[in-house]
Amino acid sequence: xxxVQNVVGQKxxxxxxxxxxxxxCGVVIFGASGDLTRRKLIPALFSLFERGLLPPEFFLxxxxxxxxxxxxxxxxxxxxxxxxxxxxxxxxVDGFAEHCYYQPGNYQDDRLFDALGDRLSxxxxxxxxxxxxxxxxxxxxxxxxxxxxxxxxxxxxDEPGSGGAWRRVVLEKPFGHDLxxxxxxxxxxxGLLSESQMYxxxxxxxxxxxxxxxxxxxxxxxxxxxxxxxxxDHIQISVAERVGLEGRAGYxxxxxxxxxxxxxxxxxxxxxxxMEPPGSIAAERVRDEKVKVLExxxxxxxxxxxxxxxxxxxxxxxxxxxxxxxxxxxxxNVVPGSTTETFAAAKLMVDNWRWRGVPFxxxxxxxxxxxxxEIVIVFKPVPHSVFPAFQPDALTPNVLVxxxxxxxxxxxxxxxxxxxxxxxxxxxxxxxxxxxxxxGGVPEAYERLLLDAMQGDQTLFIRNDTIDASWALLTPVLAxxxxxxxxxxxxxxxYASGSWGPKAADDLLxxxxxxxxxx
Numbered sequence: 188x189x190x191v192q193n194v195v196g197q198k199x200x201x202x203x204x205x206x207x208x209x210x211x212c213g214v215v216i217f218g219a220s221g222d223l224t225r226r227k228l229i230p231a232l233f234s235l236f237e238r239g240l241l242p243p244e245f246f247l248x249x250x251x252x253x254x255x256x257x258x259x260x261x262x263x264x265x266x267x268x269x270x271x272x273x274x275x276x277x278x279x280v281d282g283f284a285e286h287c288y289y290q291p292g293n294y295q296d297d298r299l300f301d302a303l304g305d306r307l308s309x310x311x312x313x314x315x316x317x318x319x320x321x322x323x324x325x326x327x328x329x330x331x332x333x334x335x336x337x338x339x340x341x342x343x344x345d346e347p348g349s350g351g352a353w354r355r356v357v358l359e360k361p362f363g364h365d366l367x368x369x370x371x372x373x374x375x376x377x378g379l380l381s382e383s384q385m386y387x388x389x390x391x392x393x394x395x396x397x398x399x400x401x402x403x404x405x406x407x408x409x410x411x412x413x414x415x416x417x418x419x420d421h422i423q424i425s426v427a428e429r430v431g432l433e434g435r436a437g438y439x440x441x442x443x444x445x446x447x448x449x450x451x452x453x454x455x456x457x458x459x460x461x462m463e464p465p466g467s468i469a470a471e472r473v474r475d476e477k478v479k480v481l482e483x484x485x486x487x488x489x490x491x492x493x494x495x496x497x498x499x500x501x502x503x504x505x506x507x508x509x510x511x512x513x514x515x516x517x518x519x520n521v522v523p524g525s526t527t528e529t530f531a532a533a534k535l536m537v538d539n540w541r542w543r544g545v546p547f548x549x550x551x552x553x554x555x556x557x558x559x560x561e562i563v564i565v566f567k568p569v570p571h572s573v574f575p576a577f578q579p580d581a582l583t584p585n586v587l588v589x590x591x592x593x594x595x596x597x598x599x600x601x602x603x604x605x606x607x608x609x610x611x612x613x614x615x616x617x618x619x620x621x622x623x624x625x626x627g628g629v630p631e632a633y634e635r636l637l638l639d640a641m642q643g644d645q646t647l648f649i650r651n652d653t654i655d656a657s658w659a660l661l662t663p664v665l666a667x668x669x670x671x672x673x674x675x676x677x678x679x680x681x682y683a684s685g686s687w688g689p690k691a692a693d694d695l696l697x698x699x700x701x702x703x704x705x706x
Contacts, residue, residue, distance in 0.1 A: 209641035211244030212319035212353075213310055215303075217334050218326035219249025219260070219289065223359070227390075228325060229264055230271035231633035236283045237275070240638060244315040249289045250303065260289035286314070294326070294333040300341040307343070318352030321641055328361055332375055339379040346384075357386040357640050360451050361442065362649070365665060366658040373651045386640045387649040391452045391560075392459075393632030395621055396591045398647075400459055400562065401473075411464070413566070415541045420584065423563040423704060424456050426551040430558075431502070431512065431529075431684070436520035443527045444499070445661055448551040454481060454657045455649070456591075457547055460562060461537050470646040474653065481656035485536040487664055494677060495698075497664055498691040500530035502554040505684030512554065512684045526679050528668070529553040532692040534699075546699065550692055554684040560591035563704050583614040586704065596620035 214232065216224055235241045249260050261284040268280050290306050292299035311318050322344070324334055335356060338344045344354045358376075363369025376385060391397060404410055413419070426448055432439055439447070458477040465472040487496050503514040515521060515529055530552030537547065564587040586600040599617045639647055668677050680689035687693075687703070696702055 208240055208242050209638065210319055211242045211314070211316040212321055212641055213246045213248060213307060213314070213316045214321045214323060214637075214641075215248045215250055215307070216323045216325055217250050217294070218324070220251040220253040220255070220263075221325055223325045224249070225263070225267045226271075227631070227633045228323065228637070229267040231631050231637055233268045233272070233280070233283050234631065234634050235638060236286075237272075237279055244317075245286055246310050246314045246316065247287045248306065248310060249287070250292060252291065252293055254291050255289045257288050261285075261287050294330045294337060297337060297340055300337040300343065304341055304343050319354075320352075321355050321357065321637075323357045323637075325359060328359075331358060332372070335376060335379050344380060344384065353643065355384050355386055355640060355643070356380060357388055357637075359388055361446060362387055362451075362654045363658060364442075364446065366655070366662040369654055369658045373654070377651075382651065383645075385648075385651075386645060387651075387654070388636055388640075389451050389455050389647075389649055390632040390636065391591070392455055392647040393634070393636040394591050394595065395630065396589050396595045396597070397456065397459065398635075399597075400589050405464055416543055416545045418566055419545055420565045420567045421546045421548060421699075421701060422460060422565065424453055424460070424547070424549045424561075425563070425703070425705060426453060426560045427555040427687075427705075428551075428553050428558055429507065429555065431515070431554050432518045432521070434519070436518055440520075440522055440525060440527055443665075444529055444531045444551060444553070445665060449531055449533070449549065450657050450661050451649075453549050453551060454660075455653075456562060457481075457484075457535070457549065458653070460564075461542055461547070463541065468646065470644060470648075473646050474650045478650065478653045478656055480537060480539075481653060481660070483537050483539040483542075484656075484660055485538050486660065487533075489663070489667070491676060493664065493667055495534075497531065497533040498680060498689065498695060499528035499668060499677070500552065500680040500682050500689040500692070501525075501527070502529050502552070502684045503681045505554065505686065507685050514684070515554075526668075526674060528679065530555075530680075530682060530688050530692070532688065532695055534695055548696055548701075548703070550688065550703070552682075552688050556685055556687050558593055559705060561705060562589040562591070563587075564589075565701075565704070588704075594620050594622070596622075 216228060218224060229247075232241070232247060236245070247264075249255075255263070264284050264287045265280055268275065268283065288306075288310060290303055292303065307320060310316070320343070322334075322338060324331055326334065335344075338356070344356065346352065346354055363372050404414060455477075458480045461480045462473075462476040463479065465476045487493055501515050504517070505512055515527070516523065516525055521527075530550070532548070532550035535547040535549060536542075537545070566585040566587070568584050583600065583602065585602070586598070588598040588600075590596050590598070596619050601615045601617060636647060639645075667673065678691075680691045682689040687705075693703065
């Protein structure tokens with residue numbers, strides 16, 4: 188990557204940009220007829236193509252069980268792009284579709300992987316991609332190993348060595364079901380691919396606000412000196428969804444909220460907030476610091492004391508704007524009497540020099556009041572108030588909010604004097620959004636991550652030791668919840684759809700004299 192400095196227009200600031208396009212390459216998407224491909228991957232690749240960030244020597248090959256032709260797949264590609272980008276010029280969309288092809292096949296037959304190899308050789312020669320291929324595994328986890336094993340047995344992920352063609356594999360979560368299964372999966376994958384070829388994706392890390400958290404901390408001298416136990420009272424991370432199951436009961440019943448959200452998205456956000464400054468922005472240096480933080484998170488206590496640190500919940504019936512919605516157990520295909528959690532909240536402690544004594548409160552849930560993902564940094568109150576009418580505890584603390592979605596941006600809450608002849612103080616929010624600050628649309632997370640994978644940058648992808656550390660923390664909790672008599676020892680708290688979750692989540696903070704903050 189090349190870093191350049193550019194002074195923009197009349198504004199008195201500098202913009203530092205990363206420029207350059209990937210080397211020529213082909214992209215193969217396994218599960219090309221699936222929902223993720225249609226809604227996210229194809230629009231992301233098209234956006235990169237339309238903005239000139241893909242090399243001219245590029246092709247997309249879809250691979251799935253559906254018996255489609257190249258022409259039928261191209262029609263699906265055009266429909267997907269037009270849904271995502273209405274009003275886009277037909278000539279631009281058609282130009283992208285000309286780079287798209289399709290190969291039908293299953294995931295267990297080596298003869299079909301041989302046919303895939305033959306097709307890749309033809310397309311590589313046609314488009315001049317020099318044999319470089321990015322394989323994207325967008326399928327249910329149960330067939331991950333079938334696909335990677337097929338690629339390995341037929342030599343499709345072999346790399347000829349220095350200066351030769353590269354082969355990389357992007358894997359979607361979940362990475363295992365618990366600590367044991369995650370280690371088993373990793374061991375099997377490591378026997379088929381090198382760690383440098385594996386790109387375990389967490390799309391939250393591609394979001395602009397998440398990346399900006401890293402930049403804000405380490406490119407601004409005003410924040411890093413305050414980023415420690417001396418100045419920060421506590422930190423909150425909230426990932427709230429309005430939606431329920433959306434027809435995904437078959438998946439969710441075997442997973443639950445902790446596996447779906449906490450083990451990956453939220454712990455990755457925590458690692459970015461709490462990590463030490465890396466020696467450089469090289470991928471391995473950044474990922475080294477992230478795993479160090481997760482290894483410092485204090486283990487949860489066993490027995491009944493666990494309830495003082497982590498709680499779970501499940502949504503019941505409720506309404507949104509007067510429209511009634513059913514409870515989780517009334518959703519189609521949910522097991523009667525299911526104890527699958529749709530909400531979880533926890534208090535975490537990071538036992539290292541920087542964060543000793545600073546609680547990290549995390550929560551996530553479905554069917555909550557509104558869709559929002561925020562990281563909230565709550566600073567300590569001033570040590571002494573010079574204003575007789577206002578004691579330190581009466582002043583609203585300074586709060587820094589990173590809004591990851593839906594309106595990506597941030598808020599800094601300061602104390603200020605209200606206009607008037609008397610001394611009245613109040614909280615003054617200083618707010619920015621990416622849309623207002625920089626104009627244009629905010630790129631989708633998958634755009635950044637696909638581009639990074641094609642460029643060989645693993646910074647925003649998950650390393651195996653990070654996965655191990657997160658499962659080591661949460662597997663004992665899941666085992667306690669799923670054991671016999673679990674509901675009597677570890678209650679499954681109900682909460683109405685359209686609320687902010689169970690009262691027990693509020694009590695988790697109230698015991699420490701704090702409350703949840705959402706901006």
